[in-house]
Amino acid sequence: MGTxxxxxxxxxxxxxxxxxxxxxxxxxxPDADGFIKLDAMENPYLLxxxxxxxxxxxxxxxxxxxYPDPDASKLKQSLREIMDIPEDMAIxxxxxxxxxxxxxxxxxxxxxxxxxxxxxGFVMYKIIADTIGARFIGxxxxxxxxxxxxxxxxxxxxxxxxxxxxxxxxxNPTGNLFDENTxxxxxxxxxxxxxxxxxxxxxxxxxxxxxxxxxxxxxxMRTLSKSGLAGLRLGILIGPALWLDQLDKLRLPYNxxxxxxxxxxxxxxxxxxxxxxxxxxxxxxxKLFKQLQGIEGVSPWHSSANFILFKMTNTxxxxxxxxxxxxxILIKNVSGDFPALKxxxxxxxxxxxxxEAFIAALELAVSS
Numbered sequence: 001m002g003t004x005x006x007x008x009x010x011x012x013x014x015x016x017x018x019x020x021x022x023x024x025x026x027x028x029x030p031d032a033d034g035f036i037k038l039d040a041m042e043n044p045y046l047l048x049x050x051x052x053x054x055x056x057x058x059x060x061x062x063x064x065x066x067y068p069d070p071d072a073s074k075l076k077q078s079l080r081e082i083m084d085i086p087e088d089m090a091i092x093x094x095x096x097x098x099x100x101x102x103x104x105x106x107x108x109x110x111x112x113x114x115x116x117x118x119x120x121g122f123v124m125y126k127i128i129a130d131t132i133g134a135r136f137i138g139x140x141x142x143x144x145x146x147x148x149x150x151x152x153x154x155x156x157x158x159x160x161x162x163x164x165x166x167x168x169x170x171x172n173p174t175g176n177l178f179d180e181n182t183x184x185x186x187x188x189x190x191x192x193x194x195x196x197x198x199x200x201x202x203x204x205x206x207x208x209x210x211x212x213x214x215x216x217x218x219x220x221m222r223t224l225s226k227s228g229l230a231g232l233r234l235g236i237l238i239g240p241a242l243w244l245d246q247l248d249k250l251r252l253p254y255n256x257x258x259x260x261x262x263x264x265x266x267x268x269x270x271x272x273x274x275x276x277x278x279x280x281x282x283x284x285x286x287k288l289f290k291q292l293q294g295i296e297g298v299s300p301w302h303s304s305a306n307f308i309l310f311k312m313t314n315t316x317x318x319x320x321x322x323x324x325x326x327x328x329i330l331i332k333n334v335s336g337d338f339p340a341l342k343x344x345x346x347x348x349x350x351x352x353x354x355x356e357a358f359i360a361a362l363e364l365a366v367s368s
Contacts, residue, residue: 024127045280047228058262067258072256076091086209093255097222116138119338137160148178150185157186157189169207170304177206195220199223209238212240292362297314299313308349310346320365321335332348
């Protein structure tokens with residue numbers, strides 16, 4: 001009598017996990033304990049004590065034994081007012097922008113459809129496309145200034161007919177704003193959705209928000225993470241109800257928890273504080289850029305975001321990154337992400353003291 005082969009755990013894994021998932025790499029977040037953390041584009045400033053005391057009251061009074069408001073209606077109204085969202089546009093909230101990107105991808109990526117974005121760009125566009133089995137097409141930016149290659153983008157759109165095009169505005173990790181006329185050309189040429197990812201709008205003061213409706217295939221995505229509420233995980237998608245009503249069917253019930261809703265409502269009632277902090281960060285960015293320009297072997301690019309991308313011209317980014325880590329400074333090594341970013345590093349704009357510590361560590365790393 002033959003014996004039935006019992007598959008090993010590894011064999012079961014290979015049999016049942018999607019091949020795209022087996023081949024993918026997880027999004028890595030390094031341990032930042034004990035470091036000056038300048039790797040994740042966070043706002044380095046805490047909220048004032050008076051507001052933090054009120055946050056404790058909100059937490060104490062929250063009915064966490066009940067499910068949250070499934071539509072987060074009060075929070076949406078607060079966002080509509082502070083972001084000047086047109087009244088005729090619908091809103092979907094996500095557990096961070098990442099969830100919204102995933103919802104969009106799941107909605108459109110059927111029957112071999114294509115998701116497209118410029119590159120270098122936000123890595124989650126490709127990671128999500130790959131893990132759901134969609135075809136991802138990255139179109140190279142111009143190498144010298146990371147501007148959109150209009151001819152290449154329009155050609156790729158014509159060839160691949162993407163279901164959705166993601167455009168980060170400003171772009172991550174390069175920090176630059178794409179040309180508005182080129183963006184308009186892309187929106188007009190795209191057969192499907194175009195999503196303007198305005199995660200860093202607080203630092204660029206540029207937006208396509210008021211152009212929603214002028215293009216029937218345009219959506220705008222925002223987040224509060226970069227403004228100082230990264231721990232609440234709150235992403236915002238805005239656009240015509242025609243589109244958002246369908247996307248909302250993929251949003252999991254109660255995806256914005258009670259504490260995130262209530263705390264965000266409170267903090268947004270003092271949105272002026274976040275605006276003041278953004279202005280300080282923009283000022284710090286200018287100073288940090290000039291300091292980077294003054295270091296031999298360091299070549300920074302102008303940024304409209306809360307981070308600066310720079311290239312090491314005399315040594316490798318890996319060596320400098322390791323030297324900074326030894327000195328307790330954590331920034332993002334993007335050298336291996338795209339060919340155009342070889343020997344490039346990205347630093348978040350921190351407080352004045354954090355920036356000074358980073359510059360001192362960088363100068364020591366370069367000199368040695």
